[in-house]
Amino acid sequence: MPPRHVLLAVLVAVTWGLNFPAIHLSLQQFPPFLLVALRFAVIAVPTLLLVPRPRVAWRWLLGYGAGFGVLQFVFLYLAMDTGMPTGLASLVLQSSAPFTVLLAAVLLRERLTVRQGLGVAIAVVGLGGIAVHRAGLDGGAALVPVVLTLCGGLGWAFGNLCNRQAQADSPFRLMMWMTVVPPLPMLALSLLVEGPATIAASFHGLTTPTGLAALGGLAFTVLVATVVGTGLWTWLMARHSSSVVAPFSMLVPVFGIGSSWLFLHEPTRPAELALGTLVVGGVLLGSTGRRTLAPPPSSAAERRTADPAATAPAATAPAEPA
Template sequence: MQPRHVLLALVVTLLWGANFVVIRLGLDSFPPLLLAALRFVLAALPALFLPRPDIGWGRMIALGLAWFVGQFSLLFLGMAVGMPPGVASVVLQSQVFFTILLAALTLGERPRRVQGLGTLVALAGLGLIGITAGTGGVTPAGFGLLLAAAFCWSTGNILMRGAGRADMLGLIAWLSLIPPVPLLALSWVFEGPERIGGALTHLNWTGVGSVVYLTVFATFIGYGGWGALLKRYPAGTVAPFSLLIPVFGAACAWLALGETFGPQRLTGMGLILAGLAVVVLPDLRLLGRLRSGVFPHR
């Protein structure tokens, strides 16, 4: 890769890693379901100018519900009820292992031995983090919701297998048309009109800035840059940079919010990253086939 493209990959993964801190800040201004809805209201605007991807509406709706409604509602709820951003950035990467499992169950893809080894290592890490629930800002509910968010992400990955090749920025814009209505409806039912009205009538720079970041930097610049790299280089060359997302996520949480990680939690995070590396780095052919896996959208 040319140095400027390496720099672009580093910038994109940094933006996606910092995204978890921004979500945490945004949750101080908006209830979680409303925050997710606002992100996609703005993210859908480019669909007015971009052609619709050549994907059937049935698959588009299923993708939007899994990737965006399911994943982000559960992610935001999990962080709201008890999941610090640094830990969240690592735990969410369990989607890779859920994807391997779902591919085996639904597509008949037998996991390779190295994938099984990496998954076992990562499961040990998740277990270490899981037994710290109730301390250090991690609650059992938050941990469970993050795992559910990762499962929704992996479900979207499987759905992408039959979607063919599509411009990623255009795909994200059109998929963003799907979440606002269900997310706003869920927010109205579970968060209530008073809480929604209070958040929208008492806007502050932190809240507005978080929505802008989630839309412009995490979505438009992130996906635009990542898509440009994938058009220029093989997926196997670009995909390993996604391993930096949880590294940047934990570092940003430490620098911006003073999040600390005890020895047990650090060990668990390290095991998850090690398992992820074992799966991703030697098996780049799978990542090339499972194109969605190289789009670690946040």
């Protein structure tokens, strides 16, 4: 890639890494399920009014929205709300990559290469080590947020498969229309679990420092990480092979952990950093070289985009950022 495109790819990784501290700030004001509903509702309304619907089957659009939009963020936001360290969340969410490879092999009968299998195995060892390490903290209570984050990675992987099956004519429009799926079910879940009183209370004090920081975090998540970050990533994927662009998403945990330390003063234990290196290395190993889930060459570059909210270059080239 030319240097300008390299800088753009790094910029995307920076925005997606900063997305995790932004989520942390928003969770200081809003309950997690309501926050997910707000995050997607802000994009869904203009999407319905302004963006043409992509030519895809409804089942894949709904599946993409359910996996990526609902399941991923229900578990991720709940994990961060119940004590998952912000930087570590950006790392553990990389589990979406090995989950995607394994689900594709089981559900789509895609052949798993030796390289991919080795990468999955290394990533699983790293994730398992993090889980064991966290299980020894706080009487085992620290393990629950890790498990929730892994469930978020599994939801993202399910969304990846639906995105792959959709074979959209415009991946950016598919991403925008995916945001139409989560708001109503997430609002219903928030009303049921968090309750009207908690929801109403979260809108009080929005002019306080905490409230303004929460609104700023939500704006960053929606406008910068999702719209700008995804737009740039899609543009790069359309001009370069995924094997060249996708590894840049491995910088997301680096910026996620670094920004959490810088802005939130959140330390990451050396053991977790070492185990995280295994996760990143395994994901990178499995995402380079031959790809078994590549769509037809005529549209491969168009259909491959990756996620923010945390993002891993799985063998399927994840469809957009967390």
